[in-house]
Amino acid sequence: MKKNVFSCSLLAALTLIAFSSCDNDDDNDSGINTIKSSQLYVSNNSDGNITVLDILSGEIKTLTTTSTAAEGIYYDAAIDEVIQASRSSNQLNVYSDISTFLASATISATVSSASDLQSPRDIAVYNDIVVVSDNSDVDGDTTTPDGRLFVYTKTNGTLTLRNIVITDFALWGIEFVNGDLYAVVDKTNELAVYTNFTTMNTTNAAVSASKRIAIEGIVRTHGLAYDNGTMILTDVGDAASDSDGVFHIISDFENKFDTVNNGDTMAVANNQVRVAGSNTLLGNPVAAEYDATTKTVFIAEAANGGGRVLSFSNSTIGGDLSPTINTSLAMASSLYFYAN
Numbered sequence: 001m002k003k004n005v006f007s008c009s010l011l012a013a014l015t016l017i018a019f020s021s022c023d024n025d026d027d028n029d030s031g032i033n034t035i036k037s038s039q040l041y042v043s044n045n046s047d048g049n050i051t052v053l054d055i056l057s058g059e060i061k062t063l064t065t066t067s068t069a070a071e072g073i074y075y076d077a078a079i080d081e082v083i084q085a086s087r088s089s090n091q092l093n094v095y096s097d098i099s100t101f102l103a104s105a106t107i108s109a110t111v112s113s114a115s116d117l118q119s120p121r122d123i124a125v126y127n128d129i130v131v132v133s134d135n136s137d138v139d140g141d142t143t144t145p146d147g148r149l150f151v152y153t154k155t156n157g158t159l160t161l162r163n164i165v166i167t168d169f170a171l172w173g174i175e176f177v178n179g180d181l182y183a184v185v186d187k188t189n190e191l192a193v194y195t196n197f198t199t200m201n202t203t204n205a206a207v208s209a210s211k212r213i214a215i216e217g218i219v220r221t222h223g224l225a226y227d228n229g230t231m232i233l234t235d236v237g238d239a240a241s242d243s244d245g246v247f248h249i250i251s252d253f254e255n256k257f258d259t260v261n262n263g264d265t266m267a268v269a270n271n272q273v274r275v276a277g278s279n280t281l282l283g284n285p286v287a288a289e290y291d292a293t294t295k296t297v298f299i300a301e302a303a304n305g306g307g308r309v310l311s312f313s314n315s316t317i318g319g320d321l322s323p324t325i326n327t328s329l330a331m332a333s334s335l336y337f338y339a340n
C-alpha cells in the first residue's frame with residue numbers, strides 16, 4: 001500500500017472546504033457541505049483490478065477482481081456498489097459493499113450481465129439504465145466507422161440487455177447530461193449527442209446522433225467528463241506518443257454546445273480552457289472525471305510512465321499545469337470520482 005501520494009495543495013484545498021464549513025451552522029443553510037468522503041475509483045487494462053484512492057487520507061486500496069483487463073467504472077454511493085466493464089470477460093460486473101473491503105481484498109461480483117460485449121470502453125448511468133460504449137467493428141469492414149451502445153436495465157439486482165444502438169462513428173467516452181447522452185467521436189476531434197437517449201432509443205437500431213460538432217484544438221478525443229455545467233474532453237493526440245496529451249475544459253457547456261450548429265466547430269477562443277505541456281505528464285489521457293466544487297480534473301493516463309492517475313486542481317486557469325496527484329497505475333483506463 002502506498003501512502004502520502006497526494007500533494008499538500010489538493011489536501012489543503014479539500015481541508016479548507018471541510019474546515020471552513022465547520023465555521024458555519026450545521027444545518028447547511030449556508031449551502032456549504034462538509035466533505036466527509038472523497039474517493040476515486042479506477043480501472044486498468046494491466047490486471048483489471050479496482051483501485052480506490054481515498055482523496056482525504058491518501059490511502060490506496062487495490063481490490064483484486066476476476067477480470068484481467070477492465071475499463072468503464074461507476075460507483076453508486078446510495079447502495080455502495082461499483083459497476084465495472086470487464087474487457088477480459090466482456091460483461092458488466094457489479095461489486096457490492098465496496099467500502100467494507102480492506103486495502104488488499106479479493107472481491108467477487110455479486111451480479112454480472114451476460115457476456116454480450118466485444119470491446120467495452122466507457123459506461124454511463126442514468127436512473128436504472130447503464131449504457132456501455134463498445135468500439136469493436138460492427139459491419140466487418142474496419143475502414144468504415146461504427147460502434148455500439150449496449151443499453152442495460154438494472155433492476156432488482158439484475159442487469160438485463162434492453163437494446164443495442166449501432167452508431168455511425170467509432171466510440172470511446174460517453175457521458176449523460178440529464179437524459180442526453182454525449183459521445184466522443186473517436187479518431188476525430190468531434191463530439192456527438194443523442195438527445196433523450198434512453199427514451200428515444202428503445203429498440204435495436206442503427207441511429208445517427210442528434211448533432212455532431214468539432215472541438216477546435218483537439219486531434220483525437222477519447223475521454224469525456226461532466227459536472228455541474230462543465231464538460232471535459234481529453235485529447236490523446238498521436239496514440240504512439242506518450243507526451244502529447246491534452247485536455248480542454250468547457251464551462252457553461254450546454255449553452256456553448258447549443259450555439260454551435262450541427263457540423264460546425266466550437267472555437268477555443270472565448271469557449272475553452274486548454275491544459276497541455278511537459279509539466280502535465282499527459283500522453284494518452286483516455287478517460288477523465290471532473291469535480292466542479294474544487295475545479296479538479298482527474299485523468300486516467302494510459303501511456304506516460306506506463307500509466308498514471310493524475311489530478312489537476314484549480315484546473316480552470318489552464319496552461320502547462322503540474323499534476324496535484326500523480327500515482328503510477330499500469331495502463332490506467334477509466335475512473336469515477338465521488339465525494340459527499
Ligand SMILES: [Ca+2]
Pocket residue numbers: 137138139140141142143144145146
Ligand atoms: Ca466498420
Ligand SMILES: [Ca+2]
Pocket residue numbers: 236237238239240241242243244245283284
Ligand atoms: Ca498521445
